[in-house]
Amino acid sequence: MFKHRTLRCCLYVLLLCTLKAKHLFPCRTKLTWVNGIAHLPEHMVDPTYVISSAFGNVKVDYCHNPSAMTSESDYIGFVKDGIQASGHQMGRVTKEVDTLVDHLRDALIEVGKSGKVIHIAHSQGSVITWLAAKRLRPEECRRIEVISFGGAATICTSEFPFARCINYYAVNDPILNVVPAAVKALRTGFSFGSGMEQEIIFLASRTGDPVTDHGLLNPTYLEALLWEGQRYQSLYKSPIGVDAAFIAPLASSASWFPNFAYATTKQLMLAILQVFMWLREFVRGILMELRGRRDERYEPVPFIESS
DSSP, rough: OHHHHHHHHHHHHHHHHHHHHHSSOOOEEEEEEOOOSSSOOOGGGHHHHHHHHHHSSOOOEEEOOSSSSTTTTOOHHHHHHHHHHHHTTTTTOHHHHHHHHHHHHHHHHHHHHHHHEEEEEETTHHEEEEEEEESOOHHHHHTTTEEEEEEOSSTTTSSSSSEEEEEEEEEOOOGGGGHHHHHHHHSSOOBBBBSSSBBBEEOOOOOOOHHHHHHTSHHHHHHHHHHHHHHHHHHHHHHHHHHHHHHHHTEEETTTTHHHHHHHHHHHHHHHHHHHHHHHHHHHHHHHHHHHOOOOOOOOOOOOOOO
C-alpha cells in the first residue's frame, strides 16, 4: 500500500509540473500572412502592423503576393490581378504559389518540429494558400494553422491535414459569388471540420457596404482578427513572455522594476508554490508511514461531574 501511494503521489506531482510548464512555456510559433489582389509593396506595412498588434506585438513575416498594378489608379493592372486569381481558382499554379510554399517551409524550419506556424490569408491569398497546401507534405500541414478572411477558396481539414482551419466570410462579401463551398455552408448553416470547431464562420456586416466589408482591416473582418489574436495570446504566449517584454527596458529603474517583475513572476511563483505544497504532503505521508503514526488530533478532555 505504501508503494502504491508513493507512486500515485509521484505521478500526480509530475503531471502537475507538466501542465504548469506547458502553460508557462508553450510551443514556439511563427506568424505569417499572404495578401490578396491589388497590394503594392507599400500596402503590406499597415496590415502587418495591425496583425502584429492584435496578436500581442509578435513578429509577423508576410509573403507578398505581388500585384500587376503599377499605382493605385492602375485599373488595367487591377483587372490582370482578377484574371490571375480566377486562374488560381481553376488550379493554375504560378510562381506566387511556389513562393508561398517556400515561405511556409522556412517558417516551419524556424519553429522546429514541436512548433507551429499560424498562417493568415486574405482574398486571393487564400486560394494561393489552397494551392500551396497541395504541395506541402501531410506532416508539414499538421504544424500549420490557417486563418482565412474573405478567401477566394475555402480551406478545410477535410481536404488538408492542417492543425486548424478557420474561414471567415462577411455575409455580404462579394467574393461569395465565386466560392461555391462557402455559399453551400451559408445555406446549410453548418460546416465542421475533423473536430467540433466550425471551420466556415459567417459574420454580420459592420458597415453595410459589401466592398468595404471585404477589406481585411475594415470593421467586419477586423473584429474576427482581433478575436483570433486573443485566442493566440491565450494559447501560445507564456505569462512570462507577455510581461517579460516590458521588463528589460525598465530594469534600470529601481522604482518601476519591482512592479513589473511581480507581474512577470506571479504565475511562476503560484505554480512553484502549488508543487511545493503537494511535495510537502507527499513527504509528510512517507514519514507517517515509516513511523507508523497517525496525525495528531485534538482530543477534548472528558467532562467529569462533581459529586
